[in-house]
Amino acid sequence: MKRSLKVGFLGGLVLILGLSSCKKGKGDTVQSASGEKRDLVVDLGDTGIKIQPTMYGIFYEDINFAADGGLYAELIKNRSFEFPDPKMGWEEPNSVKYSLNKESGFSKITDYVDPKGGNKRFSHTVVQNNAKYELFNTGFRGIGIKKDASYHLSIKLANATGIKKLKIALVDTVGTVLASSEIIPDTKDWKTYERVLVPTTTEEKAKLKITFEGNGSIDMDILSLFPEDTWKGRKNGLRKDLVELLEGLNPGFLRFPGGCIVEGKTLDRRYQWQNTVGPVMERELLINRWNNEFAHRSAPDYYQTFGLGFFEYFQLAEDLGAQPVPILGCGMACQFNSGELVPLENLGPFVQEALDLIEFANGDVSTPWGKLRAEMGHPDAFNMKYLGIGNEQWGPEYFERYRIFSKIIGEKHPEIILVSTPGPFPDGDMFEYGWEQMRKLNVALADEHYYKPPEWFLENADRYDGYDRNGPKVFAGEYAAHPKGVDDGAMENNWEAALSEAAFMTGLERNADLVHMTSYAPLMAHAEGWQWAPDLIWFNNLDSYGTANYQVQKLYSNNAGTDLLKITEDQKSLIGQNGLYASAVKDVGVGELIVKVVNTESYPQQLTLVANKGNLDGTGTMYTLQSSDLQAVNSFESPEKISPKESTLTVNTGVVEVTAEPYSVNVLKIKIL
Ligand code: AHR
Numbered sequence: 001m002k003r004s005l006k007v008g009f010l011g012g013l014v015l016i017l018g019l020s021s022c023k024k025g026k027g028d029t030v031q032s033a034s035g036e037k038r039d040l041v042v043d044l045g046d047t048g049i050k051i052q053p054t055m056y057g058i059f060y061e062d063i064n065f066a067a068d069g070g071l072y073a074e075l076i077k078n079r080s081f082e083f084p085d086p087k088m089g090w091e092e093p094n095s096v097k098y099s100l101n102k103e104s105g106f107s108k109i110t111d112y113v114d115p116k117g118g119n120k121r122f123s124h125t126v127v128q129n130n131a132k133y134e135l136f137n138t139g140f141r142g143i144g145i146k147k148d149a150s151y152h153l154s155i156k157l158a159n160a161t162g163i164k165k166l167k168i169a170l171v172d173t174v175g176t177v178l179a180s181s182e183i184i185p186d187t188k189d190w191k192t193y194e195r196v197l198v199p200t201t202t203e204e205k206a207k208l209k210i211t212f213e214g215n216g217s218i219d220m221d222i223l224s225l226f227p228e229d230t231w232k233g234r235k236n237g238l239r240k241d242l243v244e245l246l247e248g249l250n251p252g253f254l255r256f257p258g259g260c261i262v263e264g265k266t267l268d269r270r271y272q273w274q275n276t277v278g279p280v281m282e283r284e285l286l287i288n289r290w291n292n293e294f295a296h297r298s299a300p301d302y303y304q305t306f307g308l309g310f311f312e313y314f315q316l317a318e319d320l321g322a323q324p325v326p327i328l329g330c331g332m333a334c335q336f337n338s339g340e341l342v343p344l345e346n347l348g349p350f351v352q353e354a355l356d357l358i359e360f361a362n363g364d365v366s367t368p369w370g371k372l373r374a375e376m377g378h379p380d381a382f383n384m385k386y387l388g389i390g391n392e393q394w395g396p397e398y399f400e401r402y403r404i405f406s407k408i409i410g411e412k413h414p415e416i417i418l419v420s421t422p423g424p425f426p427d428g429d430m431f432e433y434g435w436e437q438m439r440k441l442n443v444a445l446a447d448e449h450y451y452k453p454p455e456w457f458l459e460n461a462d463r464y465d466g467y468d469r470n471g472p473k474v475f476a477g478e479y480a481a482h483p484k485g486v487d488d489g490a491m492e493n494n495w496e497a498a499l500s501e502a503a504f505m506t507g508l509e510r511n512a513d514l515v516h517m518t519s520y521a522p523l524m525a526h527a528e529g530w531q532w533a534p535d536l537i538w539f540n541n542l543d544s545y546g547t548a549n550y551q552v553q554k555l556y557s558n559n560a561g562t563d564l565l566k567i568t569e570d571q572k573s574l575i576g577q578n579g580l581y582a583s584a585v586k587d588v589g590v591g592e593l594i595v596k597v598v599n600t601e602s603y604p605q606q607l608t609l610v611a612n613k614g615n616l617d618g619t620g621t622m623y624t625l626q627s628s629d630l631q632a633v634n635s636f637e638s639p640e641k642i643s644p645k646e647s648t649l650t651v652n653t654g655v656v657e658v659t660a661e662p663y664s665v666n667v668l669k670i671k672i673l
Pocket residue numbers: 061063258259260261391392424449478521522532
């Protein structure tokens with residue numbers, strides 16, 4: 001809610017603002033601010049409130065092709081023919097069927113007699129009459145390859161009879177060969193053949209082409225292509241540019257794997273973490289719930305291979321220095337879909353999944369799940385501290401299930417901090433009921449979600465000021481400003497949305513005693529494969545960029561500080577008076593004052609900042625994100641259009657004077673003497 005403006009002088013550190021106009025906000029009295037100074041006072045004295053290291057984190061969900069086709073660096077779609085349509089992603093432009101039993105170049109999909117885990121099928125290819133037979137994989141909306149980079153191809157072959165050679169090539173959209181190699185099968189047994197392909201040209205929409213030479217047949221499975229240059233050079237690794245963007249956010253936690261994909265539209269399609277660990281090729285495929293959730297953004301080829309599974313999520317969290325925060329289903333399918341319920345008396349196996357996960361993450365290597373973690377290459381515990389039970393569930397059905405999880409996990413693992421949810425909305429009956437129940441159940445963290453227009457974010461910057469301090473702490477686990485009248489994917493990540501989030505985030509920070517975790521949502525989107533926008537990071541098969549919203553998150557997260565300070569104007573918190581929002585922290589480690597000031601007005605504001613109860617060094621640094629165009633966005637063409645500009649601050653006898661540009665987010669950093 002915006003507050004009325006009263007301008008006055010306060011001793012200490014003051015920010016001078018010259019206002020050219022004044023807008024009336026909710027509950028405001030109109031005041032002409034033209035030419036007035038704005039004096040801000042920061043109290044350097046202790047508030048006793050710590051900024052949690054988890055304050056700014058990331059929420060990763062496999063939506064918008066964020067895993068297969070995105071962060072998971074595999075370039076071949078449906079690599080082992082396990083999709084329900086086993087030929088999805090594969091093209092056979094010149095297969096010939098002469099008659100029922102006489103065919104050439106027709107890859108039949110065959111079931112293993114004794115299938116192992118999730119790998120149930122392979123292809124059987126027959127070539128007759130010296131027919132020209134070529135098989136193509138089209139990747140995820142194409143295969144992105146870079147000139148002179150190395151790509152690791154592996155393929156399993158068996159039972160070659162008459163097929164002498166496979167020619168493997170990466171080709172562009174008109175069939176020009178960009179890289180090639182050959183394989184001569186040398187045994188009838190299943191054998192993995194590996195080759196390295198180095199393209200001569202960069203191509204966003206390449207295909208992998210296999211030409212079969214000879215007359216006869218051959219069996220084929222698990223055809224995989226990875227860039228050599230994955231994150232940390234890992235096999236079965238992650239896309240480096242995308243992890244680097246995550247690393248740039250310096251996240252305090254990683255919430256995964258969702259979101260709605262946790263619950264499943266029906267219970268049998270819920271995310272089962274235990275099916276996502278162990279040998280990669282034995283992980284059982286699952287339809288992604290976003291495959292057909294939205295008719296206008298349907299993605300019939302959206303499946304989860306779980307090449308990026310729970311082990312890899314824990315590893316990623318560790319790489320990023322982030323607390324892992326897995327979210328598990330609680331015996332309820334998504335209530336927006338079937339809402340199927342597991343009867344309370346049958347909940348045991350679901351609770352056991354949670355206990356097993358704790359063992360997988362933290363258990364000794366002598367335990368069954370701890371042993372598996374060690375076999376996968378991580379004998380040390382992942383030190384998981386947080387665990388979410390349910391995502392956006394609501395009503396008594398949820399809380400009677402949560403209670404059971406909480407009781408059993410609490411008894412066996414009192415060290416684990418459980419996250420609960422007041423449902424999908426930030427207010428209303430469902431939300432109020434959820435909070436009432438969470439208080440009764442002594443829940444540690446309440447995961448609130450809000451997807452609202454920018455105005456809502458401005459008007460709710462004081463959302464947490466009046467929250468009960470004796471109940472659960474807040475985890476703002478999913479939020480994003482959705483600009484009205486923009487319905488065009490990446491264009492929804494405009495500056496108006498990002499600016500309003502920045503203003504709102506000063507309110508999160510001001511309430512750091514209550515708000516312990518926050519994350520924007522969703523995190524990533526494939527430019528051609530998305531279902532939900534806006535998103536923090538956009539990527540295609542070659543490139544990626546952080547949106548304006550990403551830049552806001554990055555600026556706040558990298559300047560989170562350690563201790564909350566009080567910043568006021570006329571002894572009031574800055575919550576939208578004449579469009580100004582502010583929060584302040586200090587970083588005890590480096591002895592620095594960090595002030596965040598957001599000007600949501602179309603005019604510059606001159607600020608005089610004065611510090612009470614302490615002195616500031618002579619110079620400092622200011623980082624500014626700014627655009628005078630509220631529709632401006634970052635893009636593949638201009639990824640840094642909205643990015644921080646650095647300037648030097650001068651402190652004169654304890655006073656800092658700066659201009660907050662129109663529509664700007666400013667972070668001021670000054671050493672405390
Ligand atoms: O972030 C997209 C979806 O929004 C999440 O899956 C869900 O939790 C929320 O409704």
